[in-house]
Amino acid sequence: MKLTKLLATAAVAMGLATTAMAEKTKVGFIYVGPVGDGGWTYEHDQGRKAVVAEFGDQVETVYQENVPEGADAERAITQMALQGADLIFTTSFGYMDPTINVAKKFPNVKFEHATGYKTSDNVSIYSARFYEGRAIQGHIAGNMTESNIIGYIASFPIPEVIRGINSAYIHAKKVNPDVQFKIIWAYTWFDPAKEADAAKALIEQGADVILQHTDSTAPQAAAQAAGNVVTFGQASDMGEYAPFPRVSSIIDDWAPYYIARTKAVMDGTWETKSTWDGIGAGMVGIGEISDRVPADVKAEALAMKEALASGEYHAFTGPINKQDGTPWLAEGETADDGTLAGMSFYVEGIEGDVPN
Amino acid sequence: MIQLEKRPQPSRFWSLFTPVIAVIVTMIAGGLLFAALGKNPIEAIRTIFYDPLFGEFSFYYRPQLLVKGGPLILIAIGLSLGFRAGIWNIGAEGQYILGAICGAAVGLAFYPTESVFIFPLMILAGLLGGMLWSMIPALLKVKFGTNEILVSLMLVYVAEQLLASMSLGLLRNPDGHGFPGSRNFQDYPSGHNTEILAGTGLHWGVAAAFIAVTFAYILLNKHILGFNIRLTGEAPRAARFGGVNPTRLTILCMGISGALAGLAGLFEVSGPSGQISIDFNVGYGFTAIIVAFLGRLHPIGILLAGLLMALTYIGGEIAQANLGLPAAAIQVFQGMLLFFLLALDLLSNFRIRLAVKGAA
Numbered sequence: 001m002k003l004t005k006l007l008a009t010a011a012v013a014m015g016l017a018t019t020a021m022a023e024k025t026k027v028g029f030i031y032v033g034p035v036g037d038g039g040w041t042y043e044h045d046q047g048r049k050a051v052v053a054e055f056g057d058q059v060e061t062v063y064q065e066n067v068p069e070g071a072d073a074e075r076a077i078t079q080m081a082l083q084g085a086d087l088i089f090t091t092s093f094g095y096m097d098p099t100i101n102v103a104k105k106f107p108n109v110k111f112e113h114a115t116g117y118k119t120s121d122n123v124s125i126y127s128a129r130f131y132e133g134r135a136i137q138g139h140i141a142g143n144m145t146e147s148n149i150i151g152y153i154a155s156f157p158i159p160e161v162i163r164g165i166n167s168a169y170i171h172a173k174k175v176n177p178d179v180q181f182k183i184i185w186a187y188t189w190f191d192p193a194k195e196a197d198a199a200k201a202l203i204e205q206g207a208d209v210i211l212q213h214t215d216s217t218a219p220q221a222a223a224q225a226a227g228n229v230v231t232f233g234q235a236s237d238m239g240e241y242a243p244f245p246r247v248s249s250i251i252d253d254w255a256p257y258y259i260a261r262t263k264a265v266m267d268g269t270w271e272t273k274s275t276w277d278g279i280g281a282g283m284v285g286i287g288e289i290s291d292r293v294p295a296d297v298k299a300e301a302l303a304m305k306e307a308l309a310s311g312e313y314h315a316f317t318g319p320i321n322k323q324d325g326t327p328w329l330a331e332g333e334t335a336d337d338g339t340l341a342g343m344s345f346y347v348e349g350i351e352g353d354v355p356n
Numbered sequence: 357m358i359q360l361e362k363r364p365q366p367s368r369f370w371s372l373f374t375p376v377i378a379v380i381v382t383m384i385a386g387g388l389l390f391a392a393l394g395k396n397p398i399e400a401i402r403t404i405f406y407d408p409l410f411g412e413f414s415f416y417y418r419p420q421l422l423v424k425g426g427p428l429i430l431i432a433i434g435l436s437l438g439f440r441a442g443i444w445n446i447g448a449e450g451q452y453i454l455g456a457i458c459g460a461a462v463g464l465a466f467y468p469t470e471s472v473f474i475f476p477l478m479i480l481a482g483l484l485g486g487m488l489w490s491m492i493p494a495l496l497k498v499k500f501g502t503n504e505i506l507v508s509l510m511l512v513y514v515a516e517q518l519l520a521s522m523s524l525g526l527l528r529n530p531d532g533h534g535f536p537g538s539r540n541f542q543d544y545p546s547g548h549n550t551e552i553l554a555g556t557g558l559h560w561g562v563a564a565a566f567i568a569v570t571f572a573y574i575l576l577n578k579h580i581l582g583f584n585i586r587l588t589g590e591a592p593r594a595a596r597f598g599g600v601n602p603t604r605l606t607i608l609c610m611g612i613s614g615a616l617a618g619l620a621g622l623f624e625v626s627g628p629s630g631q632i633s634i635d636f637n638v639g640y641g642f643t644a645i646i647v648a649f650l651g652r653l654h655p656i657g658i659l660l661a662g663l664l665m666a667l668t669y670i671g672g673e674i675a676q677a678n679l680g681l682p683a684a685a686i687q688v689f690q691g692m693l694l695f696f697l698l699a700l701d702l703l704s705n706f707r708i709r710l711a712v713k714g715a716a
Contacts, residue, residue, distance in 0.1 A: 034683065064676045066683040068638040071628030075420055076673055082413045083678060094635055097540050117533055156634065157524055159534045187520050187634075344534040355524065 025087065025266050027051060027258075028080035029063035030073065032092035037190060039215025039235035040252070041065065044091045044114075047254030054259045058266065069094025074101055081106040087265045089258065090114065093158075099123060110270050112261060115160065117341070119272050126257055129278030130160070131167040131340070132308045133250035134211075135315040136286055136301050137232050138171030140248060141209045142179050143297045144230045145172075151202025152183045153195060153212040153219055157355045159343045161213050166347045167315045168211055171304075173349055181350055182207055192218035203229055210245075220246055230292075237287040248301075249287030256282045276337065280309040316340065321348035360706040370704035371652060378650075378697040379664070385696070386689045395679055403679060404671030404689075417670055419557025423628050425666035426562035427452075427620035429659055431644035433568040434616030436653040437575075438609035441588040445610055447493065447508030448617040449641025450515035451486040455618025456625035457522050458485025460538060460632045463547035464527060467539060474546040479560075479622060486618015487611050489515065494610035498603045504610065516637065523634045538632040541625065549627030561623025565662075568616060572655040585609065617641060646694050668693070 029048050033041035048061050062085065067076045073095045080088050081102060087110045090099045096116035103111045103123045111123045119125055141150050150172060154161050165183060172179045182205055184198040195214045199222035202210055209230040212219045217238050223229035223245040231241065233249025257275065264270040277283035286305055289298045307313035318329030323346040329335060346354060383405075387397030408417035431448050438445050445451075459482030466474050493507035520536075527538040541547045552558050576582035588595040588605055596602065620640065625632060647665050651657030672686035 028677070062677050062680070064673060064683070069633060069635045070630070070638065071423065071624070072638060072673075074628070075423075075670070076677070078416065079413070079674060079677055082416060093535065094537070094633055097542070097630055101542070117535070156520070156536060158536055187517070342533040 023058070024060045025055070025058060025262060026060045026062065026083075026085045027262055027265075028077075028085035028088040029061065030067050030076055030080070030088065030090045030092075030095060031063060031065040032067060032069065032094070033190060033215075034065050035063070037215060038217065038238075039190065041091070043236055043252040044089070044254055047258040050255035051258050051262050055262065055266075059262060067095075070098070074098035077102040077111075078105070081109045085109060087112065087262060087270075089261075110261075110265055119274060121272060124261070124271075124273045124275070126273075126275040126277075127160075128252060128283040129276055129315075130250055130252075130284055131163045132278040132315050133284050133286055134164040134167035135171045135308065136304055137211060137248065137250065138168035138173075139175060139304060140289070140293055140297060140301050141168065141211060141230065141232075142172030142174065142176035144247070144293065145176065145179060145209045147206045147208045148176065148178045149180050149182060149206045150209045150211065151199070151205070151207030152181055153198045153202070153210065153214055154183050154185050155189050155213045156187060157185065157344075159341060162346070162354060163340060163343045164213055165350065166343070169350050170316070170320065170347060183350075183352060185355055186214055188214060190215045192216040195219050196222045199223060200226075217241065233287050239287065242288070243290030244292045246287075246290070247293050248289045251285035251287055253282055253285045276341075278308065279305060280311060322346070323348055323350060359709040360702070361709050363705060363707055366704045367707075374700040374703055375650060375652065375657070375661070375697060378693060378700050381696045381700070382689065382693045385692055389685060389688060389692075390681065393681065393685060395681060400675055400679055400681065403675045404668060406671075407674050408667055408670045411674075417674075419551075419555065420670055421663060421666045422557040422562045423559070424669055425662040426559070426565045427624055427640045428644050428647045428665055429662035430561065430565040430568055430620040430623075431613075431617045431641055432647040432651065432658045432662060433565070433572045433655060434613030435644055436648045436651070436655070436658060437572065437585055438613050439589075439648060440576075440653050441585040441605055441609055442592065443606050443609045444505045445490060445493070445508050445613045446505050446645065447490070447510075447512045447515075447641070448613060448644055449637055449639065450508070450512035451489045451614040451617035452621035452624075452641045453512075453515040453519050453637050454489040454621070455482040455486035456621030456636060457519060457527070457632060458482055458618070459622030460541070460625050461522075461527060463541065463544070463626060464538060466546070467544055470546045472546070475549070475560075475626070478547060478626060479619065482618045482622025483615045484618070486621060487615040489618070490610045490614020491607070494607050494614075497610075498606055504606075508610075512641070519632070519636060520634045523632055523636075527632050529631075536634050540630045541627070542630045547626055549623050559623065559627045561620060561627060564619055564623065566659075569655045569659050576655065581608070617644075646690075650694070650697055665690075 031041040035041055035045040051059060052061055064076050067073050077098055089112045091114045093115045096113055096118055099111050099113045100118050100123060103120055107122060113125050115127045116125050152165055169181050182202055186194050186198050188194055195216050196218040199210055199219035203226045210219050210223055211232055212234045215235050220231050220238055220241040223231045229245055230247055231245040233246050235252050237249045237251050238246050289301055314334035316335035318333040319331045320329040322328045383401050387401055390400040391397040435445055435448055459478040462481040463478045493504040496502040496507055497504045523536040529537060529539045549560050584600045588600055647658060647661045651661035668690050675681045676683055
């Protein structure tokens, strides 16, 4: 018998078994890092715990951490589906193709893939509009810098990261026309040593604000050692560096989404969806803005947060030109999601090229 | 008082049985570890060693053992030849990456042409890619006397940067919305490393691993080159007097191990993994070093050790998901295996004597 057939039979058998028991909904999570990374995976695991807290005995959650992307991911996801999971969240971009592959073999199991772009009958995708948080960061950073040099530790040149740089730059420039961005590509999501080196290099080049798109607290520590450098927490609050150098943060909050999707599976109302939520839906949180930020700047930042949350203001509102000077958005025009999702260019004013 | 007495020759009996004892001791120590973590040790050990083979879902896991073990065996066989001759290629991970990049690049260059010649060409490119990468430390060693351990290891990090650059640049999927990663070979029949028999996990890379085991066995036992390799490792001076050319041997051993690692990378990227991506390499090249030693640098031993290692990976994953064991505990467990194996090596090289105090 072919493997797919066997798997399908097993899946059906498991399906029957779970209906027969019909009480616990089993929710699985596949993590790319350890749950104690203090950043990306940590926040996903907080979301898992929120699901447990919300539904108590009605759910059973399982997770597997440190799952490499690729063939190992496919096995880990398959194994969760075999063990009777009803809903599986795969929480890293590299799990995209494995998730789609496994989903084909288990039509009765629901899958949710974070930050990807492929959906199917039983695969939804979800991601957060972190660029909204970057807008607020840019606003504060532009006001706080005295050297007018803002350092940016970027991870990989993918749309997600480029969007963040653009959003932060646009809003820093708005309040400080002299501002300049220095960008270092670390080519890692999590590597404390590399991140610390990048932070130090930026500080040596005169940056007095460091923005990071990597997940460790190493840049915070480097800024603290330098003394007068401002930072922002990334992925989680990094509150241990508050009130200074960390003056605010962007926090991933997956809990509302995980609870809602688990509920949908319980109620039988789950459908394929592409979710891209921001501050409004609570997927992107802004960590407390510390008192080291002048009161008027803080008030403006909070007002911007309100406006972004209500949809009254879009972080990419024209006029905005691309780096080469060609017009992108006209006066008052806002960016469409398609362009944002595949963003691969800098906006006008940023120096350097997107690495290719 | 316990005394250790060096054996004139390593004991054959103990070198065969220490791996078995090491596994048993690991089970006991691992069980204690799991118990300390508040898990039922018997259940944990059973989950790791029994469930993948005979458990409820073994029909899925058994083929996976081959998928996971195949590249480990293939790489370890190559490494074992060099290790036997005292040539230490620690950078198989880098050669694995280069094999994957070169093989995938050839395949992707032909996309979307369909032809039966594409996959063989990819195999050739993967083999050459890995081999050429291993030639860097080999030539530096024979020309300038550099240390191949350091050079080959450092080249792993270079290879990783190259991999990231390829995933983001040259080999990036043009239809991938700007995301990193190449096209998926699973959607490109001519370049796909398929299962030879569907549902068995036996893809071309696993077949290559079995072939490599056979060839290595014949080479070491029947061929003069195998004799030279063994002689160089056991008695370098004698080998030199016997006319063994150390330069040639270094290049040969590094080349073979690089080529096999490159092949493993190619079969992985075109099969189970499917695409070049930033995190394509997951440490097969390093784990293969453990496999080579666990298998006593013997082809048959490596075959068994590769499968055992795969078993601890897959069983470990099941234990994580079902029993909630942390990933780190599984890694400690795997580390124990190597630790006990090396520690128990003492038995094959030394005889333990209970001597009366003062008598010596």
